[in-house]
Amino acid sequence: IELGDVDLNCPSNCQIHNTHFFGTDRQIIRRGQAFNFYASFHNREWDDSVDQATFTVETDDPVYLDNQAQREEYILNEHGILYEGVHKHITSRPWHFGQFEDGILDICLKILDMGASYHHGSDRDHCWRNDPVHVSMVVNHMISSHTTNSIMKIPENNDYLKGTKPFSWNGSVPILQQWYNGRCRPVRYGYCGSLASVMCTVMRCLGIPSRVVTNFCFPCSNENPLGVNEIFDSTGKNLCGKDKLWRYHCWNESWMARRDLNQCCGDWQCLDPTPLETGRGSACSGPTWVRSIREGDLDLDYDGHYMFSRLNSNYAGWLSQNNAKKTKVFCDTWPCGQQLITKSVGSEQFDDITGNYKYELGSVKSKEAYYRAYRRIHPGYCNASNCHIDRELSSLKNPFLSDSGINTRLKMANCPMYGEDVQLHWLLENLRNEPKNLKFNLCAQIITYNGCPMDQFWKDNVTVALGPREVKKIPLCVSYSQYGPYLNDHNIMKVVAVSDPDCGEVLMVSRDIVINRPPVIVKLLSQPRLKVPCTAEISFCNPLQEDMKNCIMTLEGCGLFKEPMTIDLGTLASNQQARTIVEFTPYRLGSHRLLANLGCHKFAYCKGCAKAEVCNHVGQNGSLPVSQNGSLPACENGSLPVNSSGVAPAGDPGLNSTCEYICIPVCNPNCNPGGPPVFDFVYLPAGHPLCNSICNPGFNPNFNALFDPGCDPGFRVICETVPPATCTQMPPTVYSSMPVTTSNPAGPPMPHVVFETGSTSVHQPGGGAGPMPYSVSVPANNAVSVFKVLLDSVKQEEICGTVEDEFTVYGVMKPRNNV
Template sequence: MQTLCILNVNLEKSENLERHRTDGFSNSEELVVRRGAPIRVSLQLEGRAFNTKTDYLRVQVMLGRLYVLMPVTYSKRICPTRWKAYIDQEDFDLKNPSIFISSPASASVGSYRLKISVLIRGSKKKTCVFGKFILLCNPWCRADGVYIPFEDQREEYIQNDSGLLFIGTAMNPASRPWSFDQFEPGVLEACLKLLELSPQHQKDTRIDYLNRKNPVYIGRVVSAMINSEDDRGVLKGKWEGDFKQGVNPSLWTGSGDILTQWAESGFSPVKFGQCWVFAAVMCTVMRVLGIPCRVITNYNSAHDTNDNLVIEEFYSETGQKLNRSKDSIWNFHVWVECWMTRRDLGSGMDGWQVLDPTPQERSGGVFCCGPAPVKAIKDRRIDLVFDIPFVYAEVNADIHSIILSKGRVVSHNKDTERVGSLICTKTIGSPRQQTITGNYKYVKSPTPTTSSRSFTASEDSTLSRAGSSTGMLVFLYLDKAPVAGEPVRFNVKIVNTQRAAKRIKVHLNAQAKEYNNSPSDTFWETHGVTELAPMEVVVLQEQILPAQYEDVVGDNLINLAVVLEDMASQQRVLASEEINITSPQLTIKIASENSIVPGETQSATVTFTNPFSHMVAGVLTLAGAGLIQGKIHFRMLPLHPRASMNHRFTFVPSKVGTKMLQASLTLSNINSTIRGFKMVSVNRA
């Protein structure tokens, strides 16, 4: 009788990539598929044809030392909780049969080995072939714990390889482009290696593989591994001093450079990251692993070190902010949300979960945070895991503003509305901001835009009550959002709430500050005296000229404060605002914007107009996943004030789809980086 053996196995890569919506990973050496959906595998047999009465096939899938052994049946009925291998009898070629392998919707994420054997009844002889595939979570599968119901959400939170990160201030949000790069060469492999290098995997490989079926577990592992504080994680954080031993966090433009540098260095931490970099890289890893993820910005984010839901800020009697507290308010803080079911907490906690890889506080002895259900944060369910009290404080703490004079407290007021005043993310399918503050907290009033928080405070707010007890109120507000190269114009509104005239000292102070630190020394101040008749309202108009702020502000912010002192009673009242100055944008124009196809050279131009009061020079960098291989750098010659620069360049798209073309200009004589981006539609040829 003629023998039968398996000569080869074809994993039908192109068909399976399309079926599993993983065609972005077509450059991977291994087949990439999603759990809960069948994989078609074709066998090439040698010898006689397959006999369905005497021959049978067996499949073994292996993850590390864990394995499942299953016969290949003729029943297409699959179970979402078990592995299954079957033959479709309606389309069965006896010489080159195809089999389907279906994984459970809760199978563990990882790199699998595959063994397919052919056996003959009554014979001990068998032959086998081997293959490999990478299994990811499946947000398209209803039985998967990461299932998200709408296609536009899956497209945005899994497939979109670019986006916007929001920085600046709640009064004047600014966006910066970011390339998530999840389909770039080496990124998938780095993400899988991140799981392998985790302390959980190193301690007990078997238990780690078993736990990888749960997105909650994966989220905690990844949150800890993005920072390098406790392990061989990806990024080293740095918030003070210079960045000469690494890269200034503000210069990163995408996750791909960071993840590939980490892998190519032998998994030494990449220097350096800050919150938006940590969050953006985590977003990449989670999207690669198949878990829907988006980047979130919380404006006026509280870091409450003593868990009392109070942040104290100290000012001098002339309005200079002092570094006197371990607690702090970050102008913005960036984390991620991941979509998953919470079977450990009950269905009421399903949906978006906060995960924060920035190393701030330890959770379970490790620098990680979450997943904390957004619903639990809103309802202050501090009895639930993970890290809900810490995130609750970030969006809900009160601010106590204290004026000191000769070491003595001379004024104290409380602001209950400033922390978490705006929480936002990128809108699905659009380069715009989506406000989600109401997901985290019960919002009392609309978020202020160009007018200051204190000016829009309601009459019954704690801020107004504190001011009225002194017999005077002060409000600080801007004419409009400040723009680089223009004066910062603002108004100080003073209200005498008593039926007696007042003589008041007015102290105005401006300090440059980084988003997460106390301000530096004063760079602008003015002092004066004003007289108010009974119940009178006075508005003072002030401005800070570009020449006064350009050399000290750059990419930083300005802490602006006013202190009023009643010269008769020595009572004081404070109003403050932290403002950012909007940078100019680089403009990108593409010559043939409507006819861009892979493999054809395209021409584009970057334009920059110098808004500053003196000459600038720097380095222009161009990048774009699927558009430009690596990065292109050009040195810009000195440019006079108000003069413009046009730089023409070419690029060759390599991938179909909507891609982001980025340009950034790092100025050498100002601490500032000017950015711009253009979304490019690459069509099939």
């Protein structure tokens, strides 16, 4: 037998494998999942009794997640949230990953081809690409290494005048496109959040489940691997030392089974693409098994000891006096790496995943992990006892404020926004029975997200007299006129109160304060529909006590805008509100976001977004495509009969991108007004909770006694049942034309075509309301063959004779006049 042509069956396989978002003109499939193809032969037909074909395939999938909701979130979801701020004030902003946008897959493959391992041997590199560990290391290194082909650069000394401001990016797609179109030169500039998000895009595009993690209080120390030091002068000013305490830091987690660690099941691996110190001297770290970080098992590759050190460092505050002498201050410190969060599955909230990286502080397991890691990081303590290690750690820590007989803290009195004064309450408590007279120096300065102190803009000194056991509350105010000239893209302010060394013991209390950015309000004025113009209102009010100059509004949204839209708003006076109406035409079905960013001479970004659920437009008689599951009064439990009519529901509440459709015959009196109950077809997603009930023996719903169909055991593919005897069978000439067995039995929603017939009595057995029109929804790739069936099964004058130009997307058969 001689092989002829091979049809890879790309459209169907891409639908089943959830890769149709990339397009269906080429075969893109996922490992560990079956696919079909068709072969034809030249000299003779295939003979099952003689011919045999053997295929050796890799069925094991080291990146498989057995949770459907997590697969939806960590592979298929194109939208995410970045968390920023400080541990006491967490802020968020949307991010568009865009892993299914046009050209992104080719860019991701180009990234692999630009890796060092590819240039050392392309054949060997191709063989290794079935290993997610190898792929993740290549991608991690390419994101922001110090090579000429890395994807993104981080500005040196927070200077980004020669590129795009790091915080103005809204998504990964423009970054990857700029890198690819710029001959693979680094894009200027990014920060840890954008680097981790770009990596998440690439990994999801390549089929590896990934998510972005944010940690608050992340130290970077070049000297002490388990300690970080901040130095202050006598006024409370934070001096720029070698150590930095990042207010937050973002990295990527990817799900994979580590064959190099003999893992049989997948687990989260930590990958940090931000250039930091690593064991191999490269600009990245990982993949590091998250569980090994928690357990302190640092003998496992790669760079686990660096991540453990940063998440478990001891913070120390020092006072530098005029004679260059440094003194430890009395201060209540917080543990580094105290909170780690990521976006929740299927929600806009965040999950606290600190327990994945660390045991509860002070617990037995936490101490055991720390001792184990300490001996690995400090080889000289390999045989040291736990008590010896405890004594060493105690010498590194600051004395507690309570040991000095004074408790003090700074508490926020308001939640300030740009343009507003910062109000604080300074609480002091004397814990002793004798009075205290203290003199404090206070100051405030801007701190960058990565711990670099900026200019000091406010200073004050206060003398406090405390009687025995007395508690005082002192109001503090930092006005906008004081901090406004220094405010830029870094909206974190540090307020410090430190006692005068001449008073004896040196006490210090500090507070990091986030100045909230004014919001951009995005409001959709119409329901977004595919290829139908839609309008949105964008508004912004200047809250500052001064003009905002060079105001630029940028709008973008994959599936909504082919490319970003820029609007020049010019200068906005104080308290002036700018409002603009924009029009766009959605080009992709599904859930999308319209993102808005406003920049001016004072700061790079203020963000706003609105969700946009893009659906098909309604058919000629109000009928809906099968790919939209709605809630219609005449139908059971929100299911959508094929021949129902009604207003298009907002969104797609019953579907997900890997649903399987079930066709259920229902005995429903509502589908035959005025006549006896008829046999009607209802489409439901296979994951719909109603399907599990319907397809169980003895199903008898409480809400409608007539709704009692039996189900075939093969309901996961397509559920065809026999109607109850009490139902009147619909005319076979009409229902035989319905694509019940060919209507996309598995896979995600796809464009459908609605065929409509004229009014005829056969559509309304039993009389009732008389002749009625009838509509049939069909997948677009099936429409041509079904149309021929309809012409053969129904009188030609009962169906229209023309199809709109949008036939392949959502064609509508228009009934003739008087028919």
